[in-house]
């Protein structure tokens with residue numbers, strides 16, 4: 483890595499962001515990172531990244547900036563809130579500086595994507611914005627095999643390509659607005675939330691029926707319903723191993739956003755609504771920060787509760 487190489491910025495070092503930023507460092511980029519909780523930036527510092535104390539420091543220094551934040555509230559806070567925000571850093575750059583391209587990889591709703599995109603592009607002339615939520619987990623981020631679902635102008639997309647290709651194996655420009663990417667990503671999250679909800683239901687039912695859970699999962703794995711998600715999450719459910727990969731609070735956020743979209747469009751989404759209720763229940767049971775396989779606990783709660791007697 484050359485100290486003179488242009489810096490790539492990274493905002494948000496959670497489970498995904500830490501791996502994505504590490505991947506950028508590992509592929510030879512000159513990286514500057516920011517995270518709200520400073521301790522999470524320390525491993526990146528050890529790898530050779532510069533650590534900023536505000537989003538503005540990153541966007542005032544770097545021409546290409548990626549963000550990977552929890553939800554709409556976080557994406558807006560980092561991009562737009564106050565003198566430390568990404569927008570403020572872009573506005574503070576000298577007029578002669580290269581225009582910034584800001585790439586938001588967070589999973590958000592279309593309205594948030596448009597709002598953040600408008601604020602970023604209004605901060606200084608020729609600033610680019612790309613929404614680029616991802617499919618894939620932290621291992622894909624580590625290995626550079628994420629799938630990027632992009633929405634924005636072609637120029638912003640092309641400016642982002644070196645970073646996207648360092649962190650991912652496939653990318654699609656799905657439309658010219660951030661909302662195009664946001665809506666597409668929510669389609670995947672509907673499937674994911676419902677598949678894992680359905681798996682949790684099967685596991686709770688298997689247990690209540692006195693079946694061998696390992697055997698049921700083995701048969702499932704050989705059947706027409708086999709898929710990598712059920713294989714991975716079924717094993718975690720069987721072992722009650724809920725160390726976070728993708729957390730319950732994030733899957734529930736995605737179903738909430740998808741249900742809002744369905745409501746706006748007048749599309750019934752009864753399966754997602756039922757799954758969402760179970761993820762909410764898992765949150766209430768204290769599993770918010772656990773892997774979303776822990777939604778099994780919400781189905782167990784149903785199974786374990788005592789049936790009411792006739793005269794109760």
Ligand code: NAP
Pocket residue numbers: 493494495496497498499517518519522550551552553555556559560587588589590616617618619620727728729732
């Ligand atoms: P995470 O581990 O919970 O990290 C969330 C990040 O957002 C942290 O950097 C956190 O900062 C930051 N944040 C939260 N609220 C904030 C606020 N108000 N102001 C500033 N920063 C804030 O989540 P993750 O798993 O990395 O997921 C990040 C995004 O990727 C989410 O949109 C998620 O839906 C999506 N995603 C996740 C996966 C996955 O497998 N995990 C896969 C695909 C997509 P602190 O450290 O200070 O809390």
